[in-house]
Amino acid sequence: MQGLVFDIKRFAVHDGPGIRTTLFLKGCPLNCAWCHNPEGTSPEPQTVTKSISVDGQVFQEEEKVGLNMSVEQVMQELLKEKVFMDCSEGGVTFSGGEPLMQPAFLKSLLVACKKEGLHTAVDTSGYAKLSIIQDIAPYTDLFLYDLKLMDDQAHHHFTTVSNKLILDNLIYLLENRHPLRIRIPVIPEINFNQENTNECLRFLAAHPGNIQGVDLLPYHNMANHKYLRFKKENSLSSLQSLPKSSLMAMKEQFEQAGYETKIGG
Numbered sequence: 426m427q428g429l430v431f432d433i434k435r436f437a438v439h440d441g442p443g444i445r446t447t448l449f450l451k452g453c454p455l456n457c458a459w460c461h462n463p464e465g466t467s468p469e470p471q472t473v474t475k476s477i478s479v480d481g482q483v484f485q486e487e488e489k490v491g492l493n494m495s496v497e498q499v500m501q502e503l504l505k506e507k508v509f510m511d512c513s514e515g516g517v518t519f520s521g522g523e524p525l526m527q528p529a530f531l532k533s534l535l536v537a538c539k540k541e542g543l544h545t546a547v548d549t550s551g552y553a554k555l556s557i558i559q560d561i562a563p564y565t566d567l568f569l570y571d572l573k574l575m576d577d578q579a580h581h582h583f584t585t586v587s588n589k590l591i592l593d594n595l596i597y598l599l600e601n602r603h604p605l606r607i608r609i610p611v612i613p614e615i616n617f618n619q620e621n622t623n624e625c626l627r628f629l630a631a632h633p634g635n636i637q638g639v640d641l642l643p644y645h646n647m648a649n650h651k652y653l654r655f656k657k658e659n660s661l662s663s664l665q666s667l668p669k670s671s672l673m674a675m676k677e678q679f680e681q682a683g684y685e686t687k688i689g690g
């Protein structure tokens with residue numbers, strides 16, 4: 426069994442509890458205007474040209490993004506940091522792209538992690554068939570579940586898909602009391618407004634489940650250079666990063682509603 430991986434981040438502290446290794450699986454069915462990982466959305470390996478400057482001279486180098494790896498190869502990489510995961514109550518997080526786009530590979534990795542006693546988290550947009558979520562849920566200790574935009578028309582406009590399937594899948598996980606953290610990317614001019622916050626709170630109150638916390642993820646424009654490298658249109662290229670301090674009022678609202686809330690992951 427092989428899958429397409431585009432990055433492995435070691436010693437991650439914002440992708441779930443403790444010290445974690447985050448594996449990024451390539452391919453995503455969405456195309457969010459604010460995506461920080463534009464190199465992860467195509468389900469194919471890609472080659473891009475990288476410019477390197479040495480002593481005033483610019484050299485160009487080809488970089489391949491996306492590597493086919495077997496479950497055994499990935500596990501070998503993940504187990505290198507097991508000691509740090511164990512002593513920090515951390516584990517492994519599967520992210521992307523959208524990890525649910527490679528369901529068989531993801532499930533095999535989750536099963537292999539559980540055999541090794543590793544805590545597992547899946548960071549997802551929730552845009553997948555319910556049967557896929559049901560299939561991986563028994564091996565997933567924690568879902569990091571995005572709640573991007575409550576208005577369906579706006580969701581479609583800014584991500585290219587409807588939020589109906591995403592919200593239905595979230596209701597399923599909440600009703601089954603599956604442990605999850607809600608992640609809200611907060612984007613100025615798009616969902617950073619009282620109406621969307623109220624709708625999120627209303628939705629979560631109507632579907633109580635095992636929500637372990639809420640992460641408010643302020644927009645940053647650090648991925649702008651990636652759009653240039655991947656020759657991808659960046660409709661938010663002039664949007665400024667959102668300072669963490671501007672999310673304090675939003676954080677308070679979620680806390681008042683009873684959710685442990687963090688700014689950042």
Ligand code: SF4
Pocket residue numbers: 453454455456457459460461462463465466521522523550
């Ligand atoms: S769901 Fe995540 S990876 Fe996919 S396009 Fe949106 S932000 Fe990017």
